[in-house]
Amino acid sequence: xxxxPRRSATTTWRxxxxxxxxxxxxxxxxxxxxxxxxxxxxxxxxLPQVAADLRVAPAVAVWLxxxxxxxxxxxxFALGVWIDRFGDYRVxxxxxxxxxxxxxxxxxxxxxxxxLPLLVSRLCAGIAVGVIWTASTNLIGGAVSGxxxxxxxxxFITSAPAGFALGQLLTPLIASRSNWPASFLVMSVGAxxxxxxxxxxxxxxxxxxxxxxxxVRANFAAVLRHRAxxxxxxxxxxxxxxxxxxxxxxxxYLAEEFALSPELSGLLxxxxxxxxxxxxxxxxxxxxxxxxxxxVPVLRVGFLISLPLVALIAWTRWLALIVLALIVAGFVIxxxxxxxxxxxREIVAAEITGTALALLTTAGVSGAFSAPLITGALIEVTGSxxxxxxxxxxxxxxxxxxxxxxxxxPVSSG
Numbered sequence: 001x002x003x004x005p006r007r008s009a010t011t012t013w014r015x016x017x018x019x020x021x022x023x024x025x026x027x028x029x030x031x032x033x034x035x036x037x038x039x040x041x042x043x044x045x046x047l048p049q050v051a052a053d054l055r056v057a058p059a060v061a062v063w064l065x066x067x068x069x070x071x072x073x074x075x076x077f078a079l080g081v082w083i084d085r086f087g088d089y090r091v092x093x094x095x096x097x098x099x100x101x102x103x104x105x106x107x108x109x110x111x112x113x114x115x116l117p118l119l120v121s122r123l124c125a126g127i128a129v130g131v132i133w134t135a136s137t138n139l140i141g142g143a144v145s146g147x148x149x150x151x152x153x154x155x156f157i158t159s160a161p162a163g164f165a166l167g168q169l170l171t172p173l174i175a176s177r178s179n180w181p182a183s184f185l186v187m188s189v190g191a192x193x194x195x196x197x198x199x200x201x202x203x204x205x206x207x208x209x210x211x212x213x214x215x216v217r218a219n220f221a222a223v224l225r226h227r228a229x230x231x232x233x234x235x236x237x238x239x240x241x242x243x244x245x246x247x248x249x250x251x252x253y254l255a256e257e258f259a260l261s262p263e264l265s266g267l268l269x270x271x272x273x274x275x276x277x278x279x280x281x282x283x284x285x286x287x288x289x290x291x292x293x294x295x296v297p298v299l300r301v302g303f304l305i306s307l308p309l310v311a312l313i314a315w316t317r318w319l320a321l322i323v324l325a326l327i328v329a330g331f332v333i334x335x336x337x338x339x340x341x342x343x344x345r346e347i348v349a350a351e352i353t354g355t356a357l358a359l360l361t362t363a364g365v366s367g368a369f370s371a372p373l374i375t376g377a378l379i380e381v382t383g384s385x386x387x388x389x390x391x392x393x394x395x396x397x398x399x400x401x402x403x404x405x406x407x408x409x410p411v412s413s414g
Contacts, residue, residue: 024201
């Protein structure tokens with residue numbers, strides 16, 4: 001059939017509008033979640049200064065880093081059902097309002113040297129950060145075809161390492177010129193700039209239609225019946241534990257063991273999350289284009305290479321070798337992140353993907369919450385970072401074993 005010029009032009013315009021809407025929505029969500037991840041990591045790169053200003057021990061101050069993923073992990077499990085019930089965009093809108101206010105609250109509490117109010121503000125922010133992340137991932141995943149889903153989600157989640165890297169880089173600079181609590185305002189400003197773009201773009205976005213009126217219990221029962229969901233959650237826990245241990249304690253490790261300044265240790269540590277800007281998108285692209293949408297091989301490679309690298313970082317005294325190891329480790333462990341989201345999303349029915357992703361995110365963020373605290377306690381008890389690196393290596397081994405026996409995604413053609 002030959003299309004008339006008018007009809008052809010209309011079809012082209014609709015295609016362009018849809019693409020623009022997707023790009024605009026993806027860009028807005030990327031900026032929003034980059035700002036929230038900057039907020040998560042902001043205290044880590046200046047932890048000794050934060051501890052001194054708040055008059056608490058470093059092992060207590062690290063709770064400020066873990067507070068956001070902690071409240072995210074505790075609440076996201078249940079809130080995933082409400083994402084399915086009320087829709088991704090509405091949840092993102094409410095979450096954006098909360099993070100804007102939480103960033104201002106954190107700045108005021110930190111400026112006053114009030115540890116407990118600062119901790120509470122970050123716990124509140126964590127609830128909103130979590131639902132924004134899960135709803136954004138679900139929105140992007142539902143707006144693209146299965147053949148491109150791994151790539152699209154991979155591109156979106158590069159916002160997390162970008163935010164982490166900026167947190168490691170900017171906070172020491174802000175602290176040296178003003179005060180470290182001012183870094184919390186980055187989230188409020190970024191969220192305020194991002195949301196109008198999201199609001200405009202989402203109106204023209206064609207998203208996979210779903211209907212869900214089932215109970216919370218029924219939704220979770222439906223998700224948990226899938227064996228692969230359990231594998232995905234366990235691998236996410238292992239990968240995020242490794243990732244947050246490195247991000248939270250590596251600046252202090254480099255500063256103490258190699259006598260580096262906070263600015264330099266933050267700069268070197270920022271290399272680790274920054275590699276995810278390449279690898280998170282690359283993992284989905286490799287899986288979609290080169291592996292016929294098979295997800296498990298990418299997960300396997302990520303754990304396989306990460307394991308010896310964490311041992312190398314703990315063992316070597318050659319700073320250049322540590323930087324090289326951080327580049328490779330940051331790249332390979334983050335290959336797993338976008339892929340595991342696609343892996344779990346493709347296993348369950350469309351009407352419960354929000355619940356499934358909330359469960360997956362809860363598992364991953366539980367690792368992110370617990371790893372800095374457990375490794376901090378190990379460092380305090382043993383007086384050495386070696387036990388903390390051993391913990392990270394042990395969980396990476398668990399992830400590797402699970403990736404070897406996990407079932408493949410049902411949409412793969414391999």
